[in-house]
Amino acid sequence: MNWKLANGDVIDLLRKSKGEKYRLVISSPPYNIGKSYENDVKRSLEYYIVWQKDIADLIVDMIEDNGSLCWQVGNYVRSGELIPLDSIFLDIFRARGLKLRNRIIWKFNFGLNADRRFSGRYETLLWFTKSENYIFNLNDVRVPQLYPGKRHAPRKGADKAGKPSGNPLGKNPSDVWEFSAQKDFIDNPVWDIPNVKANHPEKTSHPCQFPIELAERCVLAFTGEGDNILDPFVGTGASVIAAVKHGRKALGFDKDNLYLSIAEERIRLLLEGNLPIRRLGTPVRRPSQTEKVSRIPDEWQSFSLGDSVDAAPQV
Structure with missing residues (x-):
């Protein structure tokens, strides 16, 4: 079996794995916002940072010399x-010798208002x-060119004049990713991976679920077949x-047995070919003007921005 899941405290499990090496460590750590899967209550920011520094000390030693770390995070809110x-983790990992190659933006359409x-x-x-010698498989994650027939402008003596200006294998997706195969990659190149909400095919009971699609691009770009990956x-x-789907080996830790059970079932369904999954590179769906959700409600017809509205407060 080329994958394994382990239940327990992350620091204890990392210590038990000391000496093992991974081509890629990828994760979305708790954001310390009081979710049930974190610690049931929010830690102080200071305590959270110390805890993450202890984890970083162990993780950095487990990365291969030509390996990578992908750390996906959001925001912490304190008294509004x-x-x-990411500004905190930048300092944490740079202080331990890692080199930042990209700060990648993951854009999504839905969230708290x-x-x-x-x-x-x-x-x-x-x-x-980990070093200057690292794996980066750009050709494995290129996206289609919107204007494949575009050519370099004619310039006297220029070797490229009149030749195709793009790469025949596709476009570099840039450091702001949007998973649309055509227009959005050119006009607004953002990693626009839908976050896993109610209608997403990958939705489980986890309140802050990591999209497979985001993990896939990291796995393909920063590892090769047979490489070891840790989350x-x-x-x-x-x-x-994502690792198993593309022929890598993977180890995952979590303190919550419920989520590990869901993970195990999802991996089983993947291996059987029955896992609901959003295909890598699928354009983000936009509702048409004929759909009900796109039409202005009758109640809004006479409303203007200067009017007041009775509504529940939003955060």
Whole structure:
């Protein structure tokens, strides 16, 4: 079997795995916002940082010399103040010798609505490497060119004049990813992977589920077939699914047996060919103007921005 899941405290499990090496460590750690899968209650930010530093000390030693770390995070909110966690993790991992290659933006359409700040619709993924000698399989994650017939402008003496300006294998998806195979990659190149909400085919009971599609691109870009991958906060198994799907070996840790059971079932369904999964590179669906959800409700017809509305407060 080329995958394994383990239940327990993350630091204890990392210590037991000391000496093992991984080409890629990828995870979305708890954001410390009080979710049930975290610690049932919010830690102080200071305690959270110390805890994550202890984890980082163990993780960095487990990365192969030509390996990578992908750490996907959101924001911590304290007394209404938003603190981007990627700024904290940047310092944590750089202090341990890792080198930041990209700060990748993951954009999504749905989330909590706010009324005292703009509603957040993105999170970040930090890609670090252990050294200057690292794996980067760009050709495995290229996206289709929107204008394959575009050519370099004619310039006297220029070797490229009149020749196709794009790469025949596709376009580099950039550091702001949108999983649309055509227009959005060119006009608004964002990793627009739908977050896993009610109608998403991958939805489970986990409240902050990691999309398989996001993990897949990291697995393909930063590892080769047969490589070892570790996720210390595996949740419902997206990273392990991505690894197994593409011929890698994977180990996942989590303190919650319920989510590990879901992960195990999802991996079984994958191996049987029955796992509901959003295909890598599927364009983000936009509702047509004829759909009911796109039409302005009758109640809004006479409403203007200056009017007041009786509504439940939003955060």
